[in-house]
Amino acid sequence: MVSGRSSYAAALGLSVLASSLLSVRAYDNSRSDNVRIYWGQNSYGATGSNTADYQKNLSYYCQDDVINAFPLAFLNVFFGEGGEPSLDLANICSTANDPVFEGTQLPECSFMASNIQTCQNAGKIVTISLGGATGSAGFSNASQAEGFANTIWNLFLGGSSSTRPFGDAVLDGVDLDIEGGSTEYFTNFVSTLRSLMNSGSKSVIDAESFDAVYVQFCEHTEHPYNNYCGLTNYDNSNDWDFSTWDNWAKNTSPNPNVKVYIGAPAASAAAGSGYVDAATLGQIAVDTRNSYSSFGGIMLWDASQAYANDRFDAAVKSSITENGNTAPAPSTTYSSATSTATATPTTAPAPSTTSTPAAPSSSPTGSAGDCAGVATWVANVAYEGGDQVVYNGNLYTAKWWSYADTPGGSAGDWTEDGACGASSDATAVKVAYQSKVAPTNVGPKVAAVPNLSLSSALAAQTAPPSRRNSRFFRY
Known part of the structure; x- marks a missing residue:
């Protein structure tokens, strides 16, 4: 899948799934109670002192049916040494602690193959997340973008390479979290990757077809880029504009079945502001699902925070499942004036949870x-x-x-x-x-909280929702 998250900067999470793969796995993108959660950055380790709660191996989080999808965060360098990308998975696998392929700064993480396959065999999907707050992203021309799509295909998806970081594990898609650098030519990247997925054994926002969009909502129009700021103002209709994204999903997106997710922090320490407890988030999700048929579920940052916070993910999942995943909400009709809005959400980086200088x-x-x-x-x-x-x-x-x-x-x-x-x-x-400060070699390695929105360069292709106080999450 190619996903994009709407961070406040391409913190719009977009997700493109490999359709042929989904037909043989338990993951169902059409449901409205899916939970997607980021793994890889040991966010708890940035703020918590209990080492027992530091990020575990991926398979640790796949032992029950709570989480449906895992974006692995992050592939933070597009073109590094030897022209190859690089990965930083904090305390699990990185250039600081693990060997790299010769002539590159691409870590050799093949020990993770069994973890990834365990999760996939349990019916979860696992994607690679590109970018992040400290990521170096961007293309100088269309040809470079298309070439990079082939690189990602060969390193992580259905292609072949002698430098596959996760060995023989084949990931299920790509998550875009482009918070820094230029977003020009990303439509070329996405379209090429989608073609490779459709032609392979596995299968931008407006210009390309995505399977899911993760949206973060902001209540302060004068400060539209503060992370996780809208959930606390859910009761204020001026600050909660899911209808705008529902309209986009039905009238603008090339994929009429695209799902829109609510993005949220999994603990108060996972974001600077905007945290709500699991019961409140669950009720917001149920109310939204009952009103909008495009609702797909909840996206959380991140796995380590959720588990340390009394299994925040499980509590939210219970709320949205126990309240019934029944028939979709009645379809909503939007006027042409609404569906042709031309302004696009501006994108900008989101704050991290790493340190406090x-x-x-x-x-x-x-x-x-x-x-x-x-x-x-x-x-x-x-x-x-x-x-x-x-x-x-x-x-x-x-x-x-x-x-x-x-x-x-x-x-x-x-x-x-x-x-x-x-x-x-x-x-x-x-x-x-x-x-946000670059991680040091002392203590757990961490990285910034991902952004949740799509870049204006991608969004401008067909005019996504125009409300400045919206943000995308990825996938």
Whole structure:
């Protein structure tokens, strides 16, 4: 499957499944009580001290019927040493702790083959997630994108290569979490991969056909890129726009059977904000399913957090299953005016749960060009929308959540407010919120919380939902 998640940056999770494979496995994409959960980044290890709850081998999470799908996070480098991609699966397999194929930085994780196959034999699907918050993603032209699709096919799916990271295990699809770099030519990547899947033994957002979309909802239109922010405002119709995505699924998506998932953190420590307990999330899911036939289930970040949080995944699954997975909700009709909206969700990185170095607690109150009391920009600090920094003598304001994107750079994360006055005093301000820092070799290796939305470059192909406060999750 090719999946894409809607992070707030391609944190839109999109999912393309191998149709021939699904016919012989228990996974059923047409259901409305599926649970998909990310595995690979040991998110609990970033915030918790109990080593017993650190991420386990994949098969550990496949011993019951709760979880239906696992995106393996992440393939975080597209073109590395030797022209090959690279993987980082935190404390399980990475370049820091495992051997690599000669002439590359692609870790040799073939010991995971039996784990993957165990989960697949139990009726789960396992996909490879591309990108992540620290991922280096992007293509310079259509030919490179199409070539990379063949690389992914040969390394992880139905092709062949002498450098397959997971040995003889054949994954079920691809998850897109493109939070950094350019999203140009991703439609070429997806269409080529879909062709390979359809022609093989296994089988962008608007331009290509996906099987599932993971959506994250944001309640603050002035800060539309804060992760997991909409669930707490579910009762406010202005902040909960699942109908927009239901409309997209029925009137815009090339796949009329696409499923839309609600993305959520599996523990309060798994995201900066927006966590709701399992009972509340389950009720939101049931209410949404009863209203919209495109609803497919719940997507969670991540497996280690869910298990440490009293099996949050199992509690949610129980809620959406016990309340009945009956006939789909009545079909909803949308006016042409609604279905032809042209604005697209803007994408931007989502905050991680890795560590907590210094970062401004709030935006300074100085006017444009007034740098008094404003901190100098620091590369390894995560900034929120509205935060101000000084860089090269100029004042900048963050448009949204930003990490490691230089003010004035091509990423476009910052608005330049003018040159600082001669009397400016760029002093540091107190530590207040979590920021994302590259993992160290001390303690568990972790990575950032994935984003949940699709990139504007992909989304612009046919105009997905126009509400700025929506975000996609992947798959």
